[in-house]
Amino acid sequence: MSETAAKREANWVESENSSRKVKRAKADEDNGHFKIMFADKEAVVILEKTPIREDTLADLFSGSVLKLEMKNDIYSTYRLQAPHHLNEIKTTVVCPATEKHIKKYQRQESFLVEETGEDYESITLPYIQQQSFSLQWVYNILEKNAEADRIVFEDPDPKVGFVLLPDFKWDQKQVDDLYLIAIAHCRGIRSLRDLKSEHLPLLQNIFEKGKEAIMQRYNLPASKLRVYLHYQPSYYHLHVHFTKLGYEAPGCGVERAHLLADVIQNLQSDFQYYKTRTLYFPLRAEDGLLSKFKESGKL
Known part of the structure; x- marks a missing residue:
């Protein structure tokens, strides 16, 4: 859909629907899945980081902001803030979502x-x-x-x-x-x-x-x-x-x-x-x- 049915059933909420106010949002922080209650419909929103591609590495290295977190001898770790155009999140929406859809994506x-x-x-x-x-x-x-x-x-x-x-x-x-x-x-x-x-x-x-x-x-x-x-x-x-x-x-x-x-x-x-x-x-x-x-x- 993967490979999942719910993912293939999903369509992005059109502009007239996206302006609706969210009544409730509950995040499952371990797997990036959110249950969102729209004004009159329940929806499942699936957030996934897009893969890093080899052809974007030059832009990634030259246009990112690095913040040092730790350095020890030859080892160091950083927080990297990528340029806007390389910082996409793939978003799949199932709306309206049935109870079966919601349970399917809960941790x-x-x-x-x-x-x-x-x-x-x-x-x-x-x-x-x-x-x-x-x-x-x-x-x-x-x-x-x-x-x-x-x-x-x-x-x-x-x-x-x-x-x-x-x-x-x-x-x-x-x-x-x-x-x-x-x-x-x-x-x-x-x-x-x-x-x-x-x-x-x-x-x-x-x-x-x-x-x-x-x-x-x-x-x-x-x-x-x-x-x-x-x-x-x-x-x-x-x-x-x-x-x-x-x-x-x-x-x-x-x-x-x-x-x-x-x-x-x-x-x-x-x-x-x-x-x-x-x-x-x-x-x-x-x-x-x-x-x-x-x-x-x-x-």
């Missing part, structure tokens, strides 16, 4: 959940069917009703096709933090759990054509890419993450990310691999799904 303790195939059918799937976010923003992309100008590559085939576009986490100004998302045209595949051997042509097509498109557009070879799926995903429509190896993208840890190459190999070995396999994933303290696992005595 919470996390727990690792162990989910068997039976747990998925009896606990996770019913919860997903009741609680998942709207996928309208995904369909808007696939139908070219939104973000059409951001599409890097598309295979329009309804069965194995996909669109490839930058994730909102990436400002597209340098490949060091490259982050793209491939969204499948095929609907109805919610997550890893739905994947079977019949989906191998789709997965292989995304894997191969996605890497080719990135090579052609960004001159980045496959050997420098991390290609993976999340479980649990942040939204329940099949999508694949492409990030540059070496960039520690949110959610790329082993407790959530599954390399697409491994997924393909697992399905080639066992067509029901993800239907029966025990999977592990983190959930935050106030996640409704975590409550369901606790109620079932699984945590």
Whole structure:
């Protein structure tokens, strides 16, 4: 959206709305997330420092103000005030924000959940069917009703096709933090759990054509890419993450990310691999799904 649903749903508040007085603002200082109450709407505002780019270093060094904090032999630390044009903060707004959006971005303790195939059918799937976010923003992309100008590559085939576009986490100004998302045209595949051997042509097509498109557009070879799926995903429509190896993208840890190459190999070995396999994933303290696992005595 990342890679998150709420981030992709977000639109900046237009000028007529931005003049509204803020009734309440509560900051979560550890992760830069703020909950803001507008006059008649709740909103989530996400603040992120933009990456430092190599092509701006000359301006950064020549135009910044330095304040010495500490010096000891060859070591010293400073506070640096960058020039105005290099001191941007990327701001994403979800407005109006539902309670689910607000909880999604609040700082919470996390727990690792162990989910068997039976747990998925009896606990996770019913919860997903009741609680998942709207996928309208995904369909808007696939139908070219939104973000059409951001599409890097598309295979329009309804069965194995996909669109490839930058994730909102990436400002597209340098490949060091490259982050793209491939969204499948095929609907109805919610997550890893739905994947079977019949989906191998789709997965292989995304894997191969996605890497080719990135090579052609960004001159980045496959050997420098991390290609993976999340479980649990942040939204329940099949999508694949492409990030540059070496960039520690949110959610790329082993407790959530599954390399697409491994997924393909697992399905080639066992067509029901993800239907029966025990999977592990983190959930935050106030996640409704975590409550369901606790109620079932699984945590």
